Amino acid sequence: MLGKIALGVTMLASQTLWAQEIVFNQKASLEQVYKKAVEADGLLSMNDLNVEFGYVLYQSEIVTQSESEELELENVRDYAAVYVDGKLQGRMTDNNKKIAIKTNPGKYLLQIYVENIGRITYGPEITDNSKGLFGEVTLDGNEIENWKMVPLNIRKYPINELVFEDRSEAETPGFYKGTFELGTVKNNYLDISGWGMGEVWINGKYVGSYWEEEKQRSILIPSEYLVQGESEIVIFELKNNQQKTMKLSQTPVFK
């Protein structure tokens, strides 16, 4: 009886150590990484905005007449998170270019955060290399015009200069910060299960990107990026899934 209990305690302890939970309780607003905005009547692709890869915020004002209206994009390369007045409406890809916008009739700010991390299909499907949003965007069939397009400086922004605050319940994309402790420094895998799409820095160094559509659910953190004691982790998350935590794993994680 006694032996069993002891065993149970040991297992619990090792499990805790094995899957350390990292709590992200700080957030930095995205406005800090806005680059110079471009305004135009119609959409400009990332190519036209001189953005080779990375993220662009497309925003415009919309007026809704009913409680549910259909937002339709003509081209999405490669991934978009749609927000209305800071509230996530859903995600869109080139295979899923329609979404319902649910609001009380009124005037709103439509924000579409679009990702292109250079997933160029050098294959038969694509002989057109335009990225971002282009063509028309319609709301219940009416074209949305007067766009403001803001390239986001995610990958090259000096991460340690971001100003973080205690995290609120806001659903908008942004940077999140947390810390974790390590007794011994060795290779670890960061388990990103549950998060949407984004990028990761450990102790100020870029370590990789993730996307929930992929089977791969972890990013290798090489030991040379880690320190004994406390390490800091910063996440940029495009599609806010309201996740609070990530875990470390000793093995790669796949779904």
Next chain:
Amino acid sequence: MNLYKNLKHLLLMLFLMQAYALKAQTVSLDLSGKWKFQTDVMDFRRGSLSPRYNHVLQEEIQLPGITDDKQIGYKVPYQYIDRLTRKYEYMGPAWYQRDIEIPAAWKGKKIFMYFERTHWLSSIYVDTKEVSSIDYISVPHNHDLTAFVKPGKTHRITVCIDNRFQYKTHKWNHAHTEFTQINWNGILGEMKLMAIDPVYVEDLQVYPNIEDKSIKVRLQVNNETKKQFKGKVSFTITGANYKLKNEVAVVSTDTVSFVEANILLGKNAQLWDEFNPNVYQINVQLNTSDGKENYQHEKAATFGLREVKQGKNHVLLNNRPIHLRGNVENAVFPKTGYAPVDDASWERIMLLMKDYGMNHLRFHSWCPPKAAFRMADKHGIYFEVEMPMWGKDAEPDEDRYNFFRREIKAILKEYGNHPSFVLYCNGNEITGNFDFIEELTAEGIKLDPRHLFSGSTARTRVKSDQYYVSQQTNKGPVKVYEGLPNTDWDRSTESDVDVPVISHESGQRCIYPNFEEIKKYANSPVEARNFEVFRDMLQKNGMLDQANDFFRASGALTVLEYKAVIEALLRSSKSAGFQLLSINDFPGQGYAPVGILDPFWDSKGLVTPEKFREFCAPTVALLRYEKSSYFNTEIFRGKAEVYNFSNAAIKNAKLKWWLTDANGKVLQRGNLKSQSIANDKVSPVGEFSIALKNVAVSQKLTVHLSVNDQIKNSWDIWVYPSHQNLMQSTPEVLYTSVYDDVAKKQLAQGKSVVLYPSPTDVKGCKSIFHNHFWNPIMFAWAPMTIGNLVHNDRPMFKDFPTSYHTDWQWWDILNNAKVIEMQDTPPQLRPFIQVIDSYDNNQKLGIGFEAKVNGGKLLVLAVDTKTDLDKRPATQQLLYSIDHYVKSDKFSPQVQVEETFIQSFLTK
């Protein structure tokens, strides 16, 4: 199982052999030669009543061969732009027929009809009845006819070969694409009728264990006697100076039994790798008896003692990291229209790989025939093979899924013994259901531990991946498509994930087509009619005389890009390797002449194998440096590294560096500390610097690095004096950025004008250093140009050292320039910096030209001469050289252009 014991067995065997000699073993009838033939474009014969009447087919065809050999099918009147044009297209069922007497002596035997390679459904009719159908793409078709033919009787055998797509697989798959090898109809390689005793070895697999130098031999023995059989399996293993015999007893009543034997090969057995490709042959003789009849069957296989494992960042071969220097092989065989099945053709390719310092071939969306494996075994080349799978082939389609489920097993069974078969991947850039991709990958790992497995190149990762070929990982890009004028960078960090990462389809730099190749297609089933279109267009545009120059200049650029690309990937110590796309041209997908070899694998004369091996070989001297163009007040700093993935560490290596001028004269030299250089890694070996202050005249210099005077590599740098007060107008020469009244007046007075508009004021596309990626027909996006031809013998280059092609000193010039469209100028006008247009457009383009305008002399240079000019020594020097020229009496443009032309390319 020691040798002495084996010898005893041998003696016993000899005695037994006499008894068995009475009974014939495997016998075969060669089926090559003339066959009766009939096309079936209506696809109705199979569904009609015709087979019931057992008609004699009326035409004749030679087999092995393909319908193209006999010019069967649609005579193509077109000049396909995006690929070579097949002269005669045929896709549909085709019928081949022969009356064959089955020898009476074959009574009681299993009878098979064997085709080494066909496309892709083969069906056999015996007399009036269809009896067997097989639809493998990657392996031989072996039809079991035992139940349908009668020994002693002559049967009318009619074979239907159907090269239509049997499943909805991607039409670009190299196993059957019109883009490279054509989607042929025919039978290739060995074709025979075989008689085999009814107790026979269906499958022979050899699993090496390098730790104790043993092999596990696994046999599948089929017994069709319905009786118990007893007997022996004798193994004979031979290699260079090696022979071993062994045997085990067998007894079984089952129709299928498995025999496993562990055989120690002994201390003298040699491991297999790229440096020591020791191949062994195993011969298995099965001698059995059911108490009444005696049976014999033999099967042979080649194998190597080698083990493949997944390392941290590299593939491990025999527990040592290997680095893959590879080429993407896309079934490019325009001479025959099909991938060869003979040893000599494949041996040529393996020797070419060795010649160019490579050790790896990735067979992109196809699996080559046995001869390729045999020759790779022999010469030590590591293969990655794939199924015909690409793009949406993993989207749900149960028929297609089942085809792939069969195909992977067939590939592993047929080729699994070959030591060269190191990597397996399902296919290329797959999209769809990755649970299916995971299923196949996990199944492969379970079936065959002799290879590493991967789900898909360059797409979603799966759990069972043991390596990953991609342009990017979740840590960033691992692709290298082009070089830079600096070399202190690599792709190590991005390659460091949970599995070894191989850089996908590196290079892909387009060269202007060599129209001389047109004549090489005279006896091929395909023709370069696209080249004829391109050539005619070039002629119409008045530049046919420049075709060869365009080819040479863009070709030279591709060579220096490939040197930079390959070196970057060799510097990437955490990369498992690269796959160049490709050493030979790809004749489809828009036609991509990206190779230093043409589609026939013949050299284009752009680089010698010796020169190529300086940067692509098992041991390469590498140098990291900041830039290629220097002021003579600067210091060149080099960080030397040695990439060593050879068969040994280099003890007490002497490391020398030296600097030469264009005439080869040594200007400076020095040594790095002598040291031992480890094997299986990239090692920093020291740094050196060279003050360039003694270089008074602008010139190209070469930095050399050598290891023990044997391994040598070199890099060109350019050194220039700095210049102030460039572009100063004089009464005779006006420098202006706008074509205004002052400029016009200057010209009207018969004087000289240098017009250097800001690139933003010039119409036309942006200039960039690199030649187009892959080809401008498939990827019709910027730059749509394929390098530049420099008219370096013209006097404006007198003080600017340059070759006829652009090199790294041109980097800041070309990346800060605009391309002027000049097709409307007189044909005699050739811009001195001539941009080579896409070959499906062939317009005259330039960045700099000179002309007579309105009685004056004009030189135009569409290069940014303002931004950061103090950091652009080469641009400064070009301006200096031009300044000297325009202020000398040599400035004498010969060709007259209208003023309207000057205005046509300016925005204001």
